[in-house]
Amino acid sequence: MSQHKYKNKHFGASVRAATQGIVKSFKTERNLKIDLLMAILVIIISCLVHISLTHFMIVFILIGGVISLELMNTAIEQTVDLVTEEWHPLAKAAKDMAAGAVWFFSIISAIIYMMILYDTLS
Numbered sequence: 730m731s732q733h734k735y736k737n738k739h740f741g742a743s744v745r746a747a748t749q750g751i752v753k754s755f756k757t758e759r760n761l762k763i764d765l766l767m768a769i770l771v772i773i774i775s776c777l778v779h780i781s782l783t784h785f786m787i788v789f790i791l792i793g794g795v796i797s798l799e800l801m802n803t804a805i806e807q808t809v810d811l812v813t814e815e816w817h818p819l820a821k822a823a824k825d826m827a828a829g830a831v832w833f834f835s836i837i838s839a840i841i842y843m844m845i846l847y848d849t850l851s
């Protein structure tokens with residue numbers, strides 16, 4: 730367990746810090762704003778075409794996955810920038826792999842959502 734002087738002492742402090750991290754990311758990261766917009770659009774379309782409750786649960790898991798991965802991607806970018814602002818192949822690899830994780834899950838999510846729409850509308 731970490732014992733450094735900045736450790737959150739209470740569960741409430743941990744939740745507050747995590748919320749600050751989410752708010753800061755949404756304010757500064759363009760991709761997160763796009764993700765949020767896409768999520769709202771997907772929820773509106775899903776309501777309009779009346780997808781089932783099970784499908785809705787899958788949609789929420791996918792939206793949560795994409796946004797959570799985007800938050801991790803942002804954290805990795807910030808950590809890399811903290812370590813070096815010089816060009817370094819490992820810095821490039823770390824950022825590109827983190828971005829790749831978001832991209833990979835987003836594509837899978839889009840495919841699954843198309844399947845949900847196909848199943849609902851056919």
Ligand SMILES: Nc1ncnc2c1ncn2[C@@H]1O[C@H](COP(=O)(O)OP(=O)(O)OP(=O)(O)O)[C@@H](O)[C@H]1O
Nearest residue numbers: 760802806813814815816817818820821824825828
């Ligand atoms: N220190 C570095 N050394 C080498 N390449 C880097 C470095 N920092 C960034 N890069 C490269 O530049 C790209 C853009 O980096 P940046 O930190 O601006 O991320 P970003 O544009 O916010 O990423 P995203 O596409 O996830 O929004 C990275 O994907 C990486 O390929």
